[in-house]
Amino acid sequence: MKKLENLTMLYIDFDNDEREKYLKIFKNYFKKVLVTCEDGFKIYSQERPDIIIIELETPQSVKLVKKIREKDEKIGLMALTKNSNIELLREIVELSFSSYLIKPVSDGQIEDELKKVSKKIDSIGKITLPLFCQWDINSKTLFYKERVLFLTKRETKLFELLVERRGTFCTDAEILFAVWGDEFDKSITNSSIRTLIKNLRKKVPKGLIENQYGVGYKITA
Structure with a gap:
């Protein structure tokens, strides 16, 4: 989870x-x-903030949130209000607020709700994979039990391909094109793929990447 201080x-x-x-x-x-x-x-x-906390007491504030949400589906939203307003709740239900807090709010309540919003933001753009792994499609980062697994440039390209094609096997030709692209020359062979796969497997949980002889490689289901 992203730390609030970031x-x-x-x-x-x-x-x-x-x-x-x-x-x-x-x-x-x-x-x-x-x-x-x-x-x-x-x-x-x-400024493009990560989180907006807004007092929802006026029609203008609701209109503002709707305008922002039209532009940004990912931003975290928290509402503060002085009283519980059913009509207001009905109006904002589709705006995906993470929290709706009634003043006065204690420090502990605020901290708990902020952590929830932060976690929700962090989950956007992440693909859940088998064996406790997650792939962040925005930063192209692989996580194992919330710990970053550091991959080389080519390992990252390979893993990105496997994620995009998860559920189906990737052939040697597809891997060569995705990983080496314009760098491809006669020195790049099927052996290069084997070495890359071997090195990647050393970094990820055992069994995450499977292969079928003569077919290719894929992330296990």
């Missing part, structure tokens, strides 16, 4: 007193905290 947060609150109170709390967790009461969309567009 994330940027935009805090939008229209109550001056409340804003200062919660701002002090949020600054303990994030790398950068942006705060506003009027220029929410402008600051969002300029």
Whole structure:
């Protein structure tokens, strides 16, 4: 899970007193905290924060969130409100808020909810694989039990191909093209693939990559 201190947060609150109170709390967790009461969309567009925490007390605030969500399906959203409003909940249900907190909110509640939002953000763009592995399609990073497995450039290209084609075998020709591409020359042979596969298998859980003679390689089902 991404640590909160590596994330940027935009805090939008229209109550001056409340804003200062919660701002002090949020600054303990994030790398950068942006705060506003009027220029929410402008600051969002300029800074592209990871998480937005917004007070939902006015039609304008709901309209703002809808506008942001149209542009960004991944951003983490947390709502703060002074009272439980069923109509408001109905209006925002499709906006995928991770949390809906009613003020006053304790430090412990905030920390618990922030961790949930962070975990949700972290899961976006990750593909769950067998044997406790995950592949991050954005950073092209392989995780085993949430620990990064460091791959070489060519190992990364090979594993990316196997993930894209998971469930089906990748032939030697497909691997040669995907891994070596423009670098391909007569010195690159099927033996080069065998060596690459061997080295990759040393780094991943046993049984993750299977092969069938004369057919190719794939990630096990």
